[in-house]
Amino acid sequence: MAAIVALAGAVVGAASIGGFATGAYATFTAGPPRTVEQNVAPDVEAAPAAVGSSPLPASDNSPPAPDDGTDPFSAEYNPATTPGDPDYLSTAMLSEWFGQQEVIKECMESKGQPYLAADPRFGESPQPHGLSFEASIAFLKALNGDDIYMPSPGGGCSGVGEAAAEAAREAGTPLSGAVPTVDPGRPTPRQTQLAFEDVIRKCMAEKGHEFLGFTSSWDPTAQPSNPNLPAGMPEGLSPDQQSQWVADMDGDAGVGPAYRWQDAGCSGYATHATGNDNMH
Structure with missing residues (x-):
C-alpha cells in the first residue's frame, strides 16, 4: 500500500500539532500523520511528532482507481475510506492497526500516561489535548523513548507495539482490534x-x-x-x-x-x- 493517512504530530506545550505545524498530511510511517497533500505549513513552534506505532502492513494487491463517480480531487474525498483507491485502508489493515494501538495504550497506561487510539483514516493524534509542556514531554518520552527529537526504532511504548505486531504476524495471528465505524458526516x-x-x-x-x-x-x-x-x-x-x-x-x-x-x-x-x- 502506498502513502496513507497517519497520526497527527503530538504537541508540546501550547504549540500546534505537527499536522498543521509541519505539513498537515505527512506520510504514514513509523515516525509519522499522513499523505503529503500540503507542502509547508505555518512556522509555529511545535514538538516532534508522536510516533504511535509501526506502519500498517502493505497490501499485496493494490485496488483499482475509484469507479463510483467520486471526484478524487474534491475536499470531500478521503482516500483512506474510499474502496478502490490505492490508499484505501481495508478492515483487515485497520483491525491490526487498532490491535497494535491497544498494546501501546496498555504500555502507556502502565507508565501513567494517557493515550488515545488514533484513527489513521483521519490523521488523529494519540496525544490528548490539555497537557502542559512538561506533561507533553513526559508523554513523548514514554511513547518514543528518551530522545524525543530523534526517536529511535523500537523505543518507548511505540516500540513495544511494533514488536508485538511483528511477533503476531510471524505467528500467523496478526493483532486485531475493534474498528470504529466512520461517521459519514465527519469532515475529511x-x-x-x-x-x-x-x-x-x-x-x-x-x-x-x-x-x-x-x-x-x-x-x-x-x-x-x-x-x-x-x-x-x-x-x-x-x-x-x-x-x-x-x-x-x-x-x-x-x-x-x-x-x-x-x-x-x-x-x-x-x-x-x-x-x-x-x-x-
Whole structure:
C-alpha cells in the first residue's frame, strides 16, 4: 500500500500539532500523520511528532482507481475510506492497526500516561489535548523513548507495539482490534485542512494581507506557491511588506513552556481556534 493517512504530530506545550505545524498530511510511517497533500505549513513552534506505532502492513494487491463517480480531487474525498483507491485502508489493515494501538495504550497506561487510539483514516493524534509542556514531554518520552527529537526504532511504548505486531504476524495471528465505524458526516482530512486555512485567511485579511493557502496536490484549483517565499505569501510584495506579512502570520510566541498562542500570529491563532494546541 502506498502513502496513507497517519497520526497527527503530538504537541508540546501550547504549540500546534505537527499536522498543521509541519505539513498537515505527512506520510504514514513509523515516525509519522499522513499523505503529503500540503507542502509547508505555518512556522509555529511545535514538538516532534508522536510516533504511535509501526506502519500498517502493505497490501499485496493494490485496488483499482475509484469507479463510483467520486471526484478524487474534491475536499470531500478521503482516500483512506474510499474502496478502490490505492490508499484505501481495508478492515483487515485497520483491525491490526487498532490491535497494535491497544498494546501501546496498555504500555502507556502502565507508565501513567494517557493515550488515545488514533484513527489513521483521519490523521488523529494519540496525544490528548490539555497537557502542559512538561506533561507533553513526559508523554513523548514514554511513547518514543528518551530522545524525543530523534526517536529511535523500537523505543518507548511505540516500540513495544511494533514488536508485538511483528511477533503476531510471524505467528500467523496478526493483532486485531475493534474498528470504529466512520461517521459519514465527519469532515475529511482535506476539509479539516481547508477549514484551518480559512481561519488563517480571515485573520490575515483583517491585518490587510492576502493569504493564498497551502499548495495541495489534490486540489487542481490551488494557487501554486513560490518556493522562494513563505507558504501562502503572494508574489510582488516589497521587502518591508514581506517582513510585515511574516510577522503577522507567525508572530513572536516564544518556545517551549513560554509559548503563547496569543503572540503566535495568525497561524498560532488558527491553531488555537481549531483546537489543535494544548491550551484547550
